[in-house]
Amino acid sequence: MRSPTGNFLIAQGGGPTAVINASVAGAVLEAFDRLDASSQVWGAKGGITGLLNETFIGLRQQPNGIWDGIRVAPGAALGSCRKKLTEEDVACAVALCRKHDIRYFFYVGGNDSMDTANMLSKAAQASGYEMLVAGVPKTIDNDLAETDFCPGYGSAARFYAQAMIDLGMDIRSLPTPICLMEVMGRNAGWLTAATMLARRAPDDAPHLIYVPEVRLSREKFLADVKEVYDRQGWVVIAISEGMCDEKGESLSLPTGKVSADGFGHRMVGDVAPALARLIMGELGLRARNEKPGLIARASSHHVSPVDREVAEGVGRFAAQRVFAGETDFMAAIRRESDPPFRVSYFPVPLEKVANAERLLPAEYVADGGNDIAESFREYAEPLVGGELRRYARLRW
Amino acid sequence: MRSPTGNFLIAQGGGPTAVINASVAGAVLEAFDRLDASSQVWGAKGGITGLLNETFIGLRQQPNGIWDGIRVAPGAALGSCRKKLTEEDVACAVALCRKHDIRYFFYVGGNDSMDTANMLSKAAQASGYEMLVAGVPKTIDNDLAETDFCPGYGSAARFYAQAMIDLGMDIRSLPTPICLMEVMGRNAGWLTAATMLARRAPDDAPHLIYVPEVRLSREKFLADVKEVYDRQGWVVIAISEGMCDEKGESLSLPTGKVSADGFGHRMVGDVAPALARLIMGELGLRARNEKPGLIARASSHHVSPVDREVAEGVGRFAAQRVFAGETDFMAAIRRESDPPFRVSYFPVPLEKVANAERLLPAEYVADGGNDIAESFREYAEPLVGGELRRYARLRW
Numbered sequence: 001m002r003s004p005t006g007n008f009l010i011a012q013g014g015g016p017t018a019v020i021n022a023s024v025a026g027a028v029l030e031a032f033d034r035l036d037a038s039s040q041v042w043g044a045k046g047g048i049t050g051l052l053n054e055t056f057i058g059l060r061q062q063p064n065g066i067w068d069g070i071r072v073a074p075g076a077a078l079g080s081c082r083k084k085l086t087e088e089d090v091a092c093a094v095a096l097c098r099k100h101d102i103r104y105f106f107y108v109g110g111n112d113s114m115d116t117a118n119m120l121s122k123a124a125q126a127s128g129y130e131m132l133v134a135g136v137p138k139t140i141d142n143d144l145a146e147t148d149f150c151p152g153y154g155s156a157a158r159f160y161a162q163a164m165i166d167l168g169m170d171i172r173s174l175p176t177p178i179c180l181m182e183v184m185g186r187n188a189g190w191l192t193a194a195t196m197l198a199r200r201a202p203d204d205a206p207h208l209i210y211v212p213e214v215r216l217s218r219e220k221f222l223a224d225v226k227e228v229y230d231r232q233g234w235v236v237i238a239i240s241e242g243m244c245d246e247k248g249e250s251l252s253l254p255t256g257k258v259s260a261d262g263f264g265h266r267m268v269g270d271v272a273p274a275l276a277r278l279i280m281g282e283l284g285l286r287a288r289n290e291k292p293g294l295i296a297r298a299s300s301h302h303v304s305p306v307d308r309e310v311a312e313g314v315g316r317f318a319a320q321r322v323f324a325g326e327t328d329f330m331a332a333i334r335r336e337s338d339p340p341f342r343v344s345y346f347p348v349p350l351e352k353v354a355n356a357e358r359l360l361p362a363e364y365v366a367d368g369g370n371d372i373a374e375s376f377r378e379y380a381e382p383l384v385g386g387e388l389r390r391y392a393r394l395r396w
Numbered sequence: 397m398r399s400p401t402g403n404f405l406i407a408q409g410g411g412p413t414a415v416i417n418a419s420v421a422g423a424v425l426e427a428f429d430r431l432d433a434s435s436q437v438w439g440a441k442g443g444i445t446g447l448l449n450e451t452f453i454g455l456r457q458q459p460n461g462i463w464d465g466i467r468v469a470p471g472a473a474l475g476s477c478r479k480k481l482t483e484e485d486v487a488c489a490v491a492l493c494r495k496h497d498i499r500y501f502f503y504v505g506g507n508d509s510m511d512t513a514n515m516l517s518k519a520a521q522a523s524g525y526e527m528l529v530a531g532v533p534k535t536i537d538n539d540l541a542e543t544d545f546c547p548g549y550g551s552a553a554r555f556y557a558q559a560m561i562d563l564g565m566d567i568r569s570l571p572t573p574i575c576l577m578e579v580m581g582r583n584a585g586w587l588t589a590a591t592m593l594a595r596r597a598p599d600d601a602p603h604l605i606y607v608p609e610v611r612l613s614r615e616k617f618l619a620d621v622k623e624v625y626d627r628q629g630w631v632v633i634a635i636s637e638g639m640c641d642e643k644g645e646s647l648s649l650p651t652g653k654v655s656a657d658g659f660g661h662r663m664v665g666d667v668a669p670a671l672a673r674l675i676m677g678e679l680g681l682r683a684r685n686e687k688p689g690l691i692a693r694a695s696s697h698h699v700s701p702v703d704r705e706v707a708e709g710v711g712r713f714a715a716q717r718v719f720a721g722e723t724d725f726m727a728a729i730r731r732e733s734d735p736p737f738r739v740s741y742f743p744v745p746l747e748k749v750a751n752a753e754r755l756l757p758a759e760y761v762a763d764g765g766n767d768i769a770e771s772f773r774e775y776a777e778p779l780v781g782g783e784l785r786r787y788a789r790l791r792w
Contacts, residue, residue: 076569166691166694170412175476255673
């Protein structure tokens, strides 16, 4: 086993979650415990670009007690990026690791970040530079392979499920017949599916749920809305920002010239205003649309305690394994029991998660493609971390 | 003074707030205390339409302790409506009050509801039917005349200010350069202005604030965004859903056929996706947009304790004055001191608030029309009811 010396660098990639900083805290606090005092513990400012730009944040030099605050703060405490590395970037990154004697590299992120970590590690090995590399999973989309769930998902799921309960109470009391809530998730419907947790009674919102795994024709959508409206007079709809029509074209409003991020992923979103207009135009019914957007992942009021605990745990686990000499892995999560809800952590090879995408399994989509099967509750409920707020209603 | 006998009817009009049910609880619990047991205490189901349809909810017949739950529930517990009464409706409503021996009528709502209450009361008087009528203010828009503020505003303001802090933490950590948050308020900018409470440091979000009292040309908007972007590399914008261009045309996406509510008010909203597209098209910068929408008024996680207390207080006050024989008034709020923040209640004639609209005074709009003056903090801060959540940041 290597002795834990050399410098430590941690970075955050992609969009933040409500608990991503807890993962950083887990890994960093473990590093403080395990590395000798001559080793630097750095954060890369702005993800992998912080390494390329040599902008390191000295984590040993932060005020005492700051990690209690950082672990509960929204955003990426170290800054993040959406940069796909070129071969030249990778070579440069390895040279800079060598220059700064970085022997431990952690990337907290999604599948793009796992790919980056994997490339960096492989290039370092090829050039004979010894560096241990670990990935720490993070994504509200819950679309990483090989892990039961992704830290960040439970809190965003909690936000959307609670927002759906709250929205349902509001719309139920109004003559507004139709309301759409747009939910984040480009290709994976895990978050949109979580709005089903809002339901208890048969007429509770949401009444229709559309995930991007199932293509949706405008005709089918309008027929679904009309059917529910005719039956009960009000319709609340959860719809993924990534929804596509039967030809695979986005259902969103066109975005014009700027249409991809640094990884070339199409820009998504504004599906709900587009479909609200479709309803108004074709059915002549007033339709609102709501899009909490980034607030869903930034709201500290909706953090799932389970999610935060696991986020920190997975960061600590990754550091423990790295300091034990392991490399090229992402720390993954296994569900051991429920109830009581208990997890364990295990390493999976980075190359198995790099760029892989775990979509919502078809078994969770109800027949008809416009709802989520009740069986999904068992999967998602423990992740949101305790009861949602339910409200009293007068007897009518 | 009349003795408190006869039946009691309370209704809720327009969009709910996070604390509207606390106002109902205040008035109803006062009625339980003051009316003899032979008097019915009813809620009209679905606002004034509940009176016209004779659908009354028996409030004495509800389970014990339900009001503890109702006063904290989102939505309108009695159901609401957006109905403008015709002369025929008014005559019908008076006849139904007479039929059901309704001697006390309360309408919890905004300026449209105050107009409805006023019409009903005047028509009852003209027909020789004795009925005492009170209005209880409610609106997240804060646009009722004659009152220092409106119950419901403080909680929605708290939501938007907190959401802006959270969103700022997220966007600050990302390479996403531009983000717009759309804020409710058709003509009045009180809520959009409240996002300024998110700021402490000069570079804190929001960096630009647009209220509907000031018309906005697309050229000016783009120049503002570019100026902030060139200076600091990221821009978070709070913008009212009701924004109009210099010709008075809405800046929102077109809504098509369905474009007005029951009072003929134009439908607003989806200004942020329209302007995000304008930025992407003209400046070539990636721009996100967020629209919490109704969640801002339905979230029980962001209720201002001050707001809830005043909402219940104003309901109780209205009932106390009615049972003392007063009629044709809306209970208004006077700010007595700050600090400590204390209010008193007083009656204002319904006709002074019916259909009147109190816009954000020009003194609160900063020069240039793209920000809110610091002096607004003194007005708004006590209403959001205590400190917002602030977060730790690493030293870079």
